[in-house]
Structures are given as structure tokens and as C-alpha cells.
Amino acid sequence: MNGMVSSGEGASGARRSAVDGDSVARASAPESKPVVKGIKGSGAGRASRLKTRWLGALAVAVVFGVAGLAFGGWLLFQQHQRNEAASQALAAARNYVVKLTNLDSDAVDARFGDILDGSTGEFRDSYGKSGQQLRQMVVDNQVHTRGSVVEAAVKSATANKVVVLMFVDESISNRNSPRSQIDHSRIKLTMVKLDGRWVARKVQLL
Template identity: 50%
Template sequence: MPSTTDEDLDDQKTDTAAEDTATSDGDATEGPADAASEPGSAADGENDDAEPATPGRRRRRFLVGALAALAVAGFATSGYLGWQLWHNRQVEQAAAQAQTAAVAYAQVLTSIDSNNVDENFAQVLDGSTGEFKDMYTKSSTQLRQLLIDNEASARGVVLESAVQSASENQVVVLLFVDQSVQNASVPDPRIDRSRIKMTMDYVDGRWRASQVELP
């Protein structure tokens, strides 16, 4: 049996210390490398966020945008149709009112009494405006004297009327009028039938005749 000397014990201690040192150095070297290679790190998370949108995601975005555009277009169309309906009702109401005023004014215009000529003229001027009022005012002096000298009188009756065109502030009305006329030289009344085209303008809250034509 071989004997162990002090030198042999010192050699064994030296070898054991060297192995322990090598083992600890190997563990310290492997730590950082393993950490860098582990999945799920912060760097990998940043790369996931930067990935481009998938086709499905792009399709959903397109559909949302298209639906929003359709909704806006629907609201705009609904608003326009509502305004158009309101506008049409306003025009229809204007046409009806102007037609009623034109019928009444045509009867004033075609009815005259030489004994009340000034009153008749005042009524005619009150219901007129614009071009027709200017023309009637200029000719009223001569016409007044002619009516008085001939002891003339007339009475008009509107047989039919119709709206030719209309807007909110101007309406053109066609009227068919029978006018019974007599004077000093022709005491028996005779009937004159006339077609009158009357343009009515909405002025100062009333419908007034701005043009009177005998087409």
C-alpha cells in the first residue's frame, strides 16, 4: 500500500481549486448569452408592433370608411330632398295666392263707372306695381276724361284662370274675362271677351300686378 506524502496532498488541493475556478468561469460566461437568446424579449415585442397590417385588417378599415361615406351621403340626400319638398310647397302656396289675387284684380281692372272714376282708378293703382303701375299712372288723366265724356261703364267677370309659371315671388296667370261694356252712344251692353296675361309680383306683403298683357 503506497503512502501519501505531504507533497501529494498539496498537489491534490491545487488540482481541486483549478477545477472549481474553471466551473465558475464557465457559468458566468454562459449567463448573458443565454439571456440574449431567450424568446419574448423586449426587442422581439417591438418587432411585433412594427409588423405591417394584414389583408383582413386592411379590409375592415376599408369597410368602415365606406360605411361612413355612405352615411354622410345619405344625410346629405335626405337634407336636399327635405329642402326640395319645402320649396315646392312654398311655390304651390305662392301660385294659389297669386292666382286668387289676379282674379280679383282682373275684375277691378275691367270694371269701371264714369260716375266713380276716381275711386276706380285708385283701386287699380293700389293693386299694381312696377311697369304696369307706371304706364297706368301716365295714361290715367286722358282715360279719365274719355270715360266721363262718353258716360262709359263696364263690368268684368273672370270665367277661367290658370297659372302659367310660378316662383316664390312671381307668378304668371292667364285669365279669360267677359266684359259687359256700354256708353252714351251704345246704351245696350255688349260683351267683349278677352284673354289677359297678368304677371303678379309679391311686394310689401301683397300680390300686385306688374304687367298686364292682351296676347
């Protein structure tokens, strides 16, 4: 009987030892972490968002770059127009002053016609009103004038309006003073573009 009890106790001890061993093995074994799904997907989404932002920033940069180039081109075009206007108006002003300062009593009508043709606005009106009186004075006194532009420069310029400053030397003779006298003048002309031509709107002695 004792032998049977001992055998039973031995079997029970063996079972407890096995159970305890399994428990120890489970306790000492590293826990397996649950697999987190979607990590790869989250990385791909983040990369996609970064790519979208980068493309958006690039698009904005391109737009601003194109706008900057367009604005720069417009400024260059405006400057080209001003330079071209200044050059053309300066040449026209020189020619016009030569007409103004070169009068001959023998050809006064043709000269007055040229002066009126090359003017507009304020100067044309005032010259037209005083023209007949001036013509008579030139004819009666046998006036001869010879003018030349010593120096000329553009003061300001837009595409359709240019202000020119000039230094002019003019020799004047008449019936009572046949010996020419030299007159030095400073003249300011406001030239405007009218029907494709540069004409004088204002002529001022300074």
C-alpha cells in the same frame, strides 16, 4: 487471440448497427416544422383593416344619404313655395282683373286708386300716365263696364313671380250705347310679390 478479435469486431459491429439505426430513425422520423410566429397577429391585422374599410364605406354612405335627404327636402320646400306662390298670385290676379274690368263713371276715382294700388313697375307707370285721360273719357261718356273671369291658369311660377293667363268676359255700355255689348278677352298678367303682397307688374291683352 482470435476470440478477442472476434469480440472486438462484434462490439464494433454492434456500435455501427446502433449508429445506423439512429440514423435511419432520424431519417424516417417526420421533420418538425418550425413554428411561424405572428400568423395570429397577421389575421387580426387583416380583420382590423377590413373593419376600418367597412366603417369608412358606411360613413360615406351615411354622409351621402343625409345629403340626399337634405337635397330632397330642399326640393320639396322649393316646390311648396312655388305652389303657395301660384295659389296666392292666382287669387290676387283674379281680384285685380275684376277691378280693371269693372268701371263706373260715378266712382271712377276710387276705382283708379285701387288699380294703381294693386300695380307696380311698368304697368303702374303706363296706367298712371294715361289715367287722367282715361278717367275723363269714362266720366264724359258715362261708361259702365262689368267684367268676370271665365277661366284662369298659372303659366309659370317662382317664389316671387307668377305669370297668369285669363279668359275674361266684359260687358260694356255708355251714353251712346246703353245696351251692353259683350267683349271676350285673353289677358296675361305678370304678378310679383312686393312687401308681402302680390301686385301686377305687366298686364297684356293677347
